[in-house]
Amino acid sequence: MTREPGPEPEPADSLRRFAIIWSRAIYPATATSMTRGEFEEYLLPLAARLNATLRAQPFDPRPAAEVGAALVAAHCTDPAALARILDVVDAYLLLYCPPGPALPSEESRTRCNRLQHWVAAGYTRALQERTRTEQEALSRAALAARAATEQALYESEVRFRAVFQGASIGIGIADMDGRILDVNAALTTMFGGLERHIRSRNVYDWVHPDDAPEVWEMQRQLNRGERDHYRMEKAYYRPDGTVLWTNLTVSLLRDAGGVPQYMLALMEDITEERLLSERLRYEATHDALTGLANRNLFFERLEQTLDGPDGVGVGVCYLDLDGFKDVNDSLGHAVGDRLLVAVAERLQACVTSPDQLVARIGGDEFAALVVNPASRADITGLADLILAALADPIRMDGRDLSVRCSIGIVEGQAGSLGPAEALRSADITMYRAKAAGGNRFELADPDSDARAITRHGLTNRLPTALERGEFFIEYQPLVRLGDGSVRGAEALVRWCHPVHGVLGPDQFIPLAESTGLIVPLGHWVLQQAAWQARDWQFPRSDGHPLRINVNLSPAQLGHPGLVPETLAVIKDAGLEPTALCLEVTESAFIGADEELMRPLREFAELGMAIALDDFGTGYSNLASLRRLPITTLKLDRSFTRGMQQQPADPVDVKIVEIVVDLAHTLGLSVTVEGVETGTQAEHLRALGCDTAQGWYYARPGPPERLHSLSLVDTTT
Amino acid sequence: MERPAWAPQGIDLSVPSVSRIYDYYLGGSHNFEVDREAGRRAIEAFPGLPKIMQANRAFMRRAVRFSVDQGITQFLDIGSGIPTFGNVHEVAQAASPGAHVVYVDHDPVAVAHSRAVLEGVEHAAIVAADLRSPRDILDSAEVRGLIDLERPVALLLVAVLHFLEDADEPAKAVAELREAIAPGSLLVVTHASVEGGPRRPEEGERVENVYRSASSPLIMRSRAEVERFFDGFDLVEPGLVSAPLWRPDGSDDDELDPVVFSGFAGVGRKA
Numbered sequence: 003m004t005r006e007p008g009p010e011p012e013p014a015d016s017l018r019r020f021a022i023i024w025s026r027a028i029y030p031a032t033a034t035s036m037t038r039g040e041f042e043e044y045l046l047p048l049a050a051r052l053n054a055t056l057r058a059q060p061f062d063p064r065p066a067a068e069v070g071a072a073l074v075a076a077h078c079t080d081p082a083a084l085a086r087i088l089d090v091v092d093a094y095l096l097l098y099c100p101p102g103p104a105l106p107s108e109e110s111r112t113r114c115n116r117l118q119h120w121v122a123a124g125y126t127r128a129l130q131e132r133t134r135t136e137q138e139a140l141s142r143a144a145l146a147a148r149a150a151t152e153q154a155l156y157e158s159e160v161r162f163r164a165v166f167q168g169a170s171i172g173i174g175i176a177d178m179d180g181r182i183l184d185v186n187a188a189l190t191t192m193f194g195g196l197e198r199h200i201r202s203r204n205v206y207d208w209v210h211p212d213d214a215p216e217v218w219e220m221q222r223q224l225n226r227g228e229r230d231h232y233r234m235e236k237a238y239y240r241p242d243g244t245v246l247w248t249n250l251t252v253s254l255l256r257d258a259g260g261v262p263q264y265m266l267a268l269m270e271d272i273t274e275e276r277l278l279s280e281r282l283r284y285e286a287t288h289d290a291l292t293g294l295a296n297r298n299l300f301f302e303r304l305e306q307t308l309d310g311p312d313g314v315g316v317g318v319c320y321l322d323l324d325g326f327k328d329v330n331d332s333l334g335h336a337v338g339d340r341l342l343v344a345v346a347e348r349l350q351a352c353v354t355s356p357d358q359l360v361a362r363i364g365g366d367e368f369a370a371l372v373v374n375p376a377s378r379a380d381i382t383g384l385a386d387l388i389l390a391a392l393a394d395p396i397r398m399d400g401r402d403l404s405v406r407c408s409i410g411i412v413e414g415q416a417g418s419l420g421p422a423e424a425l426r427s428a429d430i431t432m433y434r435a436k437a438a439g440g441n442r443f444e445l446a447d448p449d450s451d452a453r454a455i456t457r458h459g460l461t462n463r464l465p466t467a468l469e470r471g472e473f474f475i476e477y478q479p480l481v482r483l484g485d486g487s488v489r490g491a492e493a494l495v496r497w498c499h500p501v502h503g504v505l506g507p508d509q510f511i512p513l514a515e516s517t518g519l520i521v522p523l524g525h526w527v528l529q530q531a532a533w534q535a536r537d538w539q540f541p542r543s544d545g546h547p548l549r550i551n552v553n554l555s556p557a558q559l560g561h562p563g564l565v566p567e568t569l570a571v572i573k574d575a576g577l578e579p580t581a582l583c584l585e586v587t588e589s590a591f592i593g594a595d596e597e598l599m600r601p602l603r604e605f606a607e608l609g610m611a612i613a614l615d616d617f618g619t620g621y622s623n624l625a626s627l628r629r630l631p632i633t634t635l636k637l638d639r640s641f642t643r644g645m646q647q648q649p650a651d652p653v654d655v656k657i658v659e660i661v662v663d664l665a666h667t668l669g670l671s672v673t674v675e676g677v678e679t680g681t682q683a684e685h686l687r688a689l690g691c692d693t694a695q696g697w698y699y700a701r702p703g704p705p706e707r708l709h710s711l712s713l714v715d716t717t718t
Numbered sequence: 719m720e721r722p723a724w725a726p727q728g729i730d731l732s733v734p735s736v737s738r739i740y741d742y743y744l745g746g747s748h749n750f751e752v753d754r755e756a757g758r759r760a761i762e763a764f765p766g767l768p769k770i771m772q773a774n775r776a777f778m779r780r781a782v783r784f785s786v787d788q789g790i791t792q793f794l795d796i797g798s799g800i801p802t803f804g805n806v807h808e809v810a811q812a813a814s815p816g817a818h819v820v821y822v823d824h825d826p827v828a829v830a831h832s833r834a835v836l837e838g839v840e841h842a843a844i845v846a847a848d849l850r851s852p853r854d855i856l857d858s859a860e861v862r863g864l865i866d867l868e869r870p871v872a873l874l875l876v877a878v879l880h881f882l883e884d885a886d887e888p889a890k891a892v893a894e895l896r897e898a899i900a901p902g903s904l905l906v907v908t909h910a911s912v913e914g915g916p917r918r919p920e921e922g923e924r925v926e927n928v929y930r931s932a933s934s935p936l937i938m939r940s941r942a943e944v945e946r947f948f949d950g951f952d953l954v955e956p957g958l959v960s961a962p963l964w965r966p967d968g969s970d971d972d973e974l975d976p977v978v979f980s981g982f983a984g985v986g987r988k989a
């Protein structure tokens with residue numbers, strides 16, 4: 003046995019040197035997060051272990067396996083690491099840790115080799131073991147993670163289903179072929195409660211004759227992915243044949259790649275609102291007493307025709323009963339009413355084609371319309387028929403009442419005659435017939451009309467009228483039904499025409515609208531009203547300043563300067579915006595887009611009141627009420643006529659009740675127009691209407707009158 | 719029926735996960751072949767990556783000990799990854815028995831594994847949450863139970879900020895965390911960068927490309943960009959440096975592969 007040359011190092015020292023060399027060799031091949039110094043410290047006991055094993059008697063190499071395992075634990079797992087580990091043991095272990103003379107050198111070498119085998123075996127087993135346990139741990143973690151996400155997913159789907167099923171709005175989902183995949187309980191209920199029935203249908207089968215023409219086009223665009231949603235009022239047949247009206251929103255659901263996948267339908271059941279508005283529409287367009295078309299419908303049809311293609315003709319027969327006032331006065335209203343009903347029946351019987359319409363215009367005035375007559379004979383023929391129909395006396399309570407009438411006939415064509423003008427001319431002509439003894443018809447003739455007010459004449463005069471100061475304003479008080487106190491007044495513009503005298507707004511506002519004069523005229527009215535309002539802002543005992551209502555025409559709404567100009571007027575007058583209420587007619591909203599609505603929204607936001615005027619004379623789309631920026635509904639006088647008598651007409655009562663209810667639900671107050679009797683006022687108060695306006699309280703008059711009225715009011 | 723947007727995403731083990739790739743770099747076996755494959759491609763694009771990670775880990779351990787020396791006994795480690803040799807709670811609790819540690823990660827597998835490893839360990843817990851929603855982290859039962867935000871805490875954002883794209887507003891997340899922790903708290907950050915080491919920007923881009931198909935993209939940032947994460951903190955000596963240069967504990971440092979100097983490490987103290 004030969005000893006190594008050089009000074010024999012202290013055992014601890016030489017172990018450290020071995021560890022340093024070992025560390026230098028292995029460290030670059032490790033992935034351990036230990037620093038080099040830490041790694042050396044880590045190797046030191048391992049080196050000691052090898053040293054001890056090497057010299058143990060009897061020799062047992064197995065502890066060397068643990069050294070291999072410990073190296074794996076320190077992440078010396080790079081494929082290159084093992085070779086380096088063994089190389090160093092092979093080359094330096096015996097050099098730095100000589101086992102001493104007791105062990106022959108050959109034996110030492112053999113032992114060293116066996117140690118290396120066991121280090122390698124321990125290393126390999128540990129690496130396999132570690133790989134297996136870590137992989138296992140990882141798989142377990144992956145499984146646990148998956149279970150956790152699935153649980154979360156499941157919970158979110160459960161939540162979604164709860165929302166889906168619990169929603170009060172109907173929800174349905176269909177694939178792109180229109181097959182219905184899922185519907186919620188609310189939708190099923192809307193359709194009459196049979197889910198199977200709904201699921202068996204295809205979306206594209208759900209055609210209804212009332213479908214707006216755009217519906218199916220929008221549906222096709224959605225289907226092609228060119229549109230992401232649409233919104234419509236749409237009708238469906240329920241399985242039992244009844245009709246369901248819905249506010250339908252259909253949205254396209256795409257997959258992550260943008261490809262259309264499903265269609266989502268949200269449905270609100272608006273059947274009741276629809277029926278109510280149809281009913282309202284009927285009420286608004288028909289005369290309650292006789293069931294004939296009323297003035298509104300008549301005017302609408304007339305207007306439609308005259309606004310139609312140029313050259314389409316109309317004939318109007320305007321008729322007034324001769325001596326009806328006498329019947330009323332001598333036999334009473336009840337008989338008078340029954341007589342009107344009987345007359346209406348006879349008139350209706352004269353109608354022989356859908357191109358003819360008979361209407362009650364008011365009181366004992368009726369009118370018949372002939373659309374596109376073949377010749378004048380068609381019109382005069384109808385007038386003859388009417389005269390003949392009334393030739394036989396009407397038997398009532400055992401008494402024969404002889405009813406005659408006077409008829410004024412106007413002919414005209416779209417493009418050359420306006421509806422208001424036609425009616426006026428017919429009216430004038432009717433008076434000629436009456437003046438000539440009655441029970442006859444007269445044809446309108448331009449000469450005799452000439453002295454009467456003509457559209458043309460008025461239109462010509464209108465622009466200068468403003469400059470000449472021919473307009474003035476009257477105020478009609480608005481009274482709170484609860485306590486009869488005056489709340490404000492509506493400003494009504496009048497035209498003091500040098501020839502025709504005082505004209506009401508009906509007679510010239512349409513002209514002002516069509517000529518654009520409405521904008522300066524409207525501005526003038528607003529200014530006058532604002533100044534007047536300032537005068538009325540004196541402190542009142544109840545703390546409520548009077549509010550002035552001013553009418554705003556649709557043409558003004560479209561005027562870009564409306565908002566700033568209005569605000570300037572208010573500011574100049576030193577008023578708060580709340581002192582003003584703008585009245586807009588229902589017709590202004592039909593088909594109005596957001597753009598038109600915007601000025602109103604701005605006003606409303608500033609605290610101005612916005613009233614929907616003449617509510618009930620247009621289409622009364624109740625569904626859209628909630629989307630309008632309004633604060634008040636003004637019920638048209640036609641609603642309240644049936645309440646002049648006692649007991650009130652139950653249908654009218656019911657309708658007003660529903661409308662008031664609806665309005666209050668939407669947070670709107672209700673004003674009634676045309677209150678003429680105390681009975682009426684009593685009914686309306688009981689029905690919860692908030693304010694009223696009408697002759698019963700006061701006719702429109704100069705501002706001073708209102709002043710004294712409200713003074714009286716506050717002192718009582 | 720389409721799944722609503724608020725439903726959690728399922729886990730997809732066929733997508734390489736940044737936490738498992740990292741485990742692969744560190745010589746662990748908590749990884750699948752997709753992860754190893756991605757790791758190999760990344761190493762090919764940026765030779766020496768595992769060495770950088772090793773230096774990152776070593777820095778983290780030194781920073782934890784430094785924090786303990788500064789008297790800090792609570793640790794919030796966000797983006798903690800898969801537990802491996804020398805975890806924060808081991809280092810912290812060895813230096814300061816009873817230290818509190820909350821780990822946070824958004825990788826469900828890393829979270830599940832951490833949970834298993836931490837079973838029976840006192841004063842340590844893991845939260846499944848996302849760094850992009852600091853509120854969720856701060857409001858979690860674990861943080862509220864283990865961390866007293868009135869006292870200084872070490873906030874570890876080690877090798878995680880580079881997984882947040884600018885659109886994720888990482889600086890905003892850091893600021894929100896900063897607002898929540900007490901003065902005297904430490905912010906520990908490392909961040910990937912091509913600056914500092916011998917690798918060229920193209921090589922950086924190539925690793926970014928590899929990570930594009932992984933669970934998070936990797937964003938290399940410049941020194942100036944990384945420094946901005948320390949807004950509201952005072953960097954302690956030696957400032958923002960390569961990981962091996964941050965308070966080395968002596969012994970070694972010759973013979974280091976120059977690649978380990980890529981990237982930045984730093985510790986800041988909240989004023």
Ligand SMILES: C[S@@+](CC[C@H](N)C(=O)[O-])C[C@H]1O[C@@H](n2cnc3c(N)ncnc32)[C@H](O)[C@@H]1O
Pocket residue numbers: 736737740774775778796797798799800822823824825828847848849850875876877878881882934
């Ligand atoms: C590279 S590892 C770092 C692990 C440990 N901090 C270290 O440095 O040793 C990054 C970890 O951050 C996690 N991570 C990435 N983006 C994250 C985010 N937005 N929120 C939470 N964790 C995130 C990954 O899941 C991964 O486990």
